[in-house]
Amino acid sequence: MSSPVIEYVAEPLLEFGYGQSLDDPKQGLFLFGPLDERRPSSMRVGVVGTPAGIDLYKNWVRSITGFIPAARTEALHQVAFPGFEAVFRTPWSADPVAELPISPADISKSLRISDRHVGIFETVTLFEKAIRQKLRQDDALVDVWFIVIPEEIYILGRPQSRVPFLERRMIERRINARIARRLRSQPSLFAEDMEEAKIYAYDLDFHNQLKARLLDTKAVVQIVRDTSLSSLNGPYSPGARRLQDPATLAWNLTTTSYFKAGGRPWKLHSVRDGVCYIGIVFKQDTQDPSGTSACCGAQMFLNAGDGLVFKGALGKWQPERKEFHLSRSDASDLMKSVVEEYVAENGKAPKEIFLHSRTHFNNEEWEGFNDALPAGVAIVGVRISRSSDVKIFRPGRTPVLRGTTLKISDRKAYTWSSGFVPALKTYAGREVPNPISVEVTRGEADIIQVCRDIMGLTKINFNSCIYGDGLPVTLRFADSVGEILTAGPVGNLPPLPFRHYI
Template sequence: MAPLKLLQLPEPLLGFGYQQRMEHPKDGLFLFGPLEDGAHPAEMRIGVIGTAAGIGHFKTWAKRIRGHIPSANPDAAHHASWPGFEAVFETRWPERPITEITVDASALANAIRIENRHEAISKAVAIFEEPIRRYLRQEEAPPTMWFVVIPEDVHRFGRPKSIVPRGERVKGDARLSRRAGKFVLEMGSLFAEEVEAAEIYRFELNFHHQLKAKLLDQKAVIQIVRETTLDPESFVDDKGRALRATQDPATIAWNLCTTAFFKSSGKPWRLADVRPGVCYVGLVFKKDGTALGGANACCGAQMFLDSGDGVVFRGAVGPWYSEADKSFHLTQAKAAELMTLIVEAYRDMHGMPPTELFIHGKARFSDDEWAGFSSAVPAETSLVGVRIRPTSELKLMRLGKTAVQRGTAYMVGERLGYLWTKGFIPRLATYPGWEVPNPLLVEIHRGEADLARVMTDVLGLTKINFNACVFADGLPVTLKFADAVGDILTAAPVGDLPPLPFRHYI
C-alpha cells in the first residue's frame, strides 16, 4: 500500500493597492485599499428603484455605510468593523443617488399575489423592469449600477415554490393556463392573442432571475436587495425582536459594498501570484424547462483571467442533458464553437492566445467534447481539463480540537487528489463551520499538468468572489457561480447575447 501523501499548500495571497499583499480581503482593503486601475471609479454612480418605503430604507443604509460601523464582536478575528466606504475603496459614495425611481407599493403587493404564479412574477418584474428600460432610453449618462430594493413580500412570493395564502390571492387576467400555454408554445396557434398570452410561460418562476435576465439586453448591472437587509432595525415584532435574522451591520456593509464597488467596474483585489497568460474556464449547464423542441438544457462558460475579471459566454440551448448518466455533455461541434468564443475573447483582450487554459467542470469530459475543445485551441496553448466536485467520501481528522487546516491536500496519485478548501484558518484563529469539513475531489481528467499546481490554483480561485468580502469560499469561483449563471441564462428567452462581464449575472 502506498504511503499517505499529505501536503499543506500555502494560503494564496491577494494583491491590493500600492502593490501590497495580504491573505484576508478585509485586511488588504483596510490597510491599502483596492487595486489601482484605470477603471477605478472616483464616485459611485448609483441608481435606486423601489417603493417609497424601500428607497427610505436604502437612504438610511447609504448614510450609515459612509461612516464607521463597529464590529459585532471585537474579540473575534472573523468580525471586523467597517471603516466607511471612502476609507475602504478610495471612492466617494454620494449623499444622493443620481436617480431615484419610486414604484407603486400597492400595485406591487397586488401583482405578486396574483393566483397564476407566472402572471404574478411577470407583472411584478415589469413594475421594476419597465421604468429602468424607460430611463435607459431617455438618459445619456445612466447609473453604472442599480440597487433594486424589494419588500419582503416580493422575496417571499417571488420564488418557484412559494405559495400565497388563499385569503391573500388576487385574481389575474391570464387567458391561458400553464398547460395550455405550454401547448401553444410547443405547437403554435393561429391566433395571435393566444401566442401573446402564452408568452409568460417562457420565463422562470423566479423574480430575481427573471428581472436580471430581462435586463441583460440593456447591459444593466443590478443588485437586488431586500429592505430587511438594508434596515433590519425597522422590521421588528411587538416585542422588539427582529422579524428576520440577518448578518450584523458591519458584515453587511463589507459584503454589499464590495459587490457594489465591483459592479461599478472597480477591482477590489486580485490573486497576487497567478502566472501570466493563464485562463480559467468554468462550464455552465442548466436544465431548461422553457426550451422548445428536443432541447433540454442551456450551456455556457465563465472565463476568469489572471486579474480576477470574469466574462460569461452564452452557448446554445440543446439536448445536452443525458438521463442515462445524469450528466451534461456537448457535441464536438458545439464544444468547438464555445471554445472559439473564449479564445477569441482572450485574444481581443491581450493580443495573443492564453498560454495555459484550464477547463473546470463537475463531470468528466466526453471524447467528443474534448475533441471539440482541443480543435479550437491554438497549438501554443496548454489545454487541461479538471474535474472538481465536493465529496463526503473521505474524512480527515487531526489531534486536538481544531478541524483540518484549510489548504490540506491528500495526493492519491499524479492526477487525482483531495483538497480541503474549508477548515481551520490560522488568520481567523477558527474554523468558520459547524461540521467536519469535506474536501473537493480534484482530478486532472484531460491534458497534462502538475496536480499540486492545479490544487494551488483551485485554492486561490476560492478567494476571488467579489459578491461578498469573505476570507474564502469552499468552491473555486469557476464553479461556485455556475448554477447562478445558469439560472439567469435560462430564466428568460434572451436570444443571442454578446459576452458580458460577470458582474451582470451575480
C-alpha cells in the same frame, strides 16, 4: 500507482492598492485600499423601489459612510467597517443619480394574481419598465442599479411561493402554463395566442427573471431586501432574520457593489503567466416542453477576477445519467469565443487553458474544444465536486487546516478549501470540514499545481468579502449564472461580465 500523501497548499496572497499584498481581503482593503486600476471616481447608483425602500437605501448609505464597530472585537474574523470611502477611496453619495419609485399598491396587486406566471411577470415588469424608460429618456450614467424589494416580493416571488386563497386576484386568460408548453411544439395559427404564451417562457423567480430580462440593456443590478437595509440601520439583534452582524454585512454588500460599479477590489498576487481558467456550466432548461433541453455557459476568469459569460447552444439533457454534453461543433464555437476574448484582453493567446466542470467531458466535446485552439495552447479538463468520502482529523480541538491536500494519485486529490485558518484563529463552519474532490480528467497537469490554482480562485469571490470560499469562483457562480441564462428567452447576446449575473 503512488501511495497517498498529505501536502499543504499555502494560503494564496491577494494584491491591493500600491502593489501591497496580504492574505485577508478585509485587512488588505483596510490598510491599502482597492487596486488603483479602474477605480470609479464615484459610486453612480440608481435605486428602484417603493418610496419606503428608497428611503431605507439612503439611510443605509449614510450609515456606511461612517464607522461600524465589529460585533466581537476579540474575534479576528470580525472586523470593524471603517466607512466606505475610507475603505474603497471612492465617495458614495446618499443621493442616487436616479430614483425610480414603484407603487407599493401596484406591487401588492400584481403579486397576488392567481396565475403565478402572470403575477411574477407583471411584478418584474414594474421594475424592468421603470429602468428601461429611464435609460431611454435620460442620459444619466448609472453603474449599478439597487433594486430594493419589499419583503412580500421575497415571500411571494419564488417558484414554490403560494398566495393565500383569500388574497388571490382571480383573472381569466385563454392561455395557461399547460397550453403554453404545448404551443412551443405546436404553434397556434393565431398570433395573439403565441404572444400571450410568451409569459410562460419565463422562470417563476423574481430575482432571476428580472436579471434575465435586463441583460439586453447591460444594466448591472444589485437586488436587496428592504429588511436587510432596515436591519443594518438599527441596532444589531441576534434574533433578527439576518445571520451576520452589521459590520460584516457592510463589508460584503459594499464589496459586491464596488465590484458591480466597475471597480476591482483586489486580485491574485501571484499568477502563472498565460493561464486562463474557464468554468463550464450545464443547466437544465425547465421551460422546455420536452424536459430534455439544457443550456451551456462558460465563464472565463483572469487573475484580477474578471469574468465573461458565454452562452452555448441548447442541447439534449440525458435524464438517466443526469448529464448534458455539447456537440463537437458547439464545443468548438464556445472555445473559439473564449480564446477570442482572451486575445482581445491580453493581446495574445493563452499558454494553458483549464476547464473546470462538475462533470466529465466526453470525446466529442474534447475534440471540439481542441479544434478551436491555436497552435501551442495546452488544455486541461478538471472535474471539481464537493466530497464527503474522506475525513481528516487533527489532534486537539481545531479541525484540519484550510489548504490541506491529500494527493491520491498523479491525477486526483482532495483539497480542504474550508478548514481552520491560523491567521484568523477560527474555522467558519460548524461541522467537520469536507474537502473538494479535484480530478484531472483530460490533458496533463501537476495535480498539486491544479490544487494551488483552485485555492487561489477561492479568494476572488467579489460577491462577498470573506477570507476564502469553499469553491473556486469558476464554479461558485455556476448555478446562479445558469439560472439567469435559463430564466427566460435572453436571445443571442454578446459575452457580458459575470457581474451582470451575480
